[in-house]
Amino acid sequence: MDTSNPNLPANILAATERMAAAITSSEPFVVFNNAKAHLDNDSGAQHLLKRLSAVQADIRKRQMNGDVAQTDLDLLRAIQREVQSNPIIIDYSRTQQEAISYLTQINQEISQLLGVDFASLAGPASC
Amino acid sequence: MTQLSMTDQTITFTSESEVRQAARDFARVMAESVEFQAFMATTEKLRTDAEAQHTIQAFQQKQRSLQTLQMLNAVSAEDQAELDQLQQAFFSNPTTTAYLQAQENLIAIFQASADLLSQSIGLSFSAACGPGCC
Numbered sequence: 255m256d257t258s259n260p261n262l263p264a265n266i267l268a269a270t271e272r273m274a275a276a277i278t279s280s281e282p283f284v285v286f287n288n289a290k291a292h293l294d295n296d297s298g299a300q301h302l303l304k305r306l307s308a309v310q311a312d313i314r315k316r317q318m319n320g321d322v323a324q325t326d327l328d329l330l331r332a333i334q335r336e337v338q339s340n341p342i343i344i345d346y347s348r349t350q351q352e353a354i355s356y357l358t359q360i361n362q363e364i365s366q367l368l369g370v371d372f373a374s375l376a377g378p379a380s381c
Numbered sequence: 382m383t384q385l386s387m388t389d390q391t392i393t394f395t396s397e398s399e400v401r402q403a404a405r406d407f408a409r410v411m412a413e414s415v416e417f418q419a420f421m422a423t424t425e426k427l428r429t430d431a432e433a434q435h436t437i438q439a440f441q442q443k444q445r446s447l448q449t450l451q452m453l454n455a456v457s458a459e460d461q462a463e464l465d466q467l468q469q470a471f472f473s474n475p476t477t478t479a480y481l482q483a484q485e486n487l488i489a490i491f492q493a494s495a496d497l498l499s500q501s502i503g504l505s506f507s508a509a510c511g512p513g514c515c
Contacts (some may be wrong), residue, residue: 261493269403269410270494274501276403279395283502290503354509359500361405361510367408368417374508375488376495 277360286353289346299342306333411494420487423480433476440467 262270277283293299309330316322337343361373411417427433443464450456456464471477495506 261489262497263414265499266414266490266494267497269407270497273400273403273407274498275499276395276400277502279393280397280400281394284392284394287503307482318418350504354502357504357506358507361399361403361506364408364411367405368412372411372491373495373507374409376491377507378492 273360276359277287280356282349282356283352286349289342289349293342296342299340302333302337303339303343306330307335309333398509407494411490414490416483416486416490419483423483425475427476427480430476433474433480436470436474436477440464440471443467 278287309326313322313326314329316326361371366370443460447456447460447464450460492507499505499507
């Protein structure tokens with residue numbers, strides 16, 4: 255972690271680091287990072303995701319030219335089914351959702367005390 | 382701390398109550414910051430300043446009334462001049478400018494801490510918790 259962040263006063267920096275450490279070692283995040291490591295190290299799952307991404311990009315390109323065939327869509331659906339039934343990917347997706355849900359609860363805890371929505375104000379400018 | 386066995390190893394987790402305590406400590410430190418205090422003070426001033434409220438309402442009302450015409454690029458010169466004048470009044474009112482500056486400063490400190498948090502935990506805090514875009 256970058257401890258020399260010039261934009262934060264020392265006490266806020268320290269409180270942020272303490273909270274980050276607590277979240278990282280919480281059960282939802284340990285389980286999520288474990289699932290992420292499995293995904294990163296599983297060549298079969300990685301190959302499947304890359305293939306899905308490539309086919310999606312190809313279909314997007316073809317759509318712009320009005321050149322999408324039924325066989326392209328069938329291939330996309332077949333790969334999507336493979337992705338949706340891969341246990342490593344399923345586990346990663348489920349644990350990521352649980353980690354996100356946990357972050358939402360933490361944000362509620364912070365926002366209740368502040369009286370403003372911390373995450374909404376901290377987000378990048380929208381639209 | 383909570384211990385749980387995952388496959389062949391025992392992992393120690395930070396307990397739910399400890400994480401929530403760290404979140405409350407973070408919120409308390411943030412609430413005591415100069416930026417947050419200034420934001421609260423200027424918010425209250427804005428709420429009770431009748432002239433500033435009038436300036437905001439007049440500008441927003443005119444803006445809303447011209448929204449469709451602006452999308453069609455069909456605003457008359459008179460309407461545009463009035464909108465510009467109201468906008469100038471909005472941005473030159475000391476209460477509204479103090480509020481906007483305080484809000485900007487608060488957002489900067491919120492973003493800096495959320496960025497640091499996101500880097501550390503490996504997920505974007507604001508994307509995970511914030512509202513969807515548009």
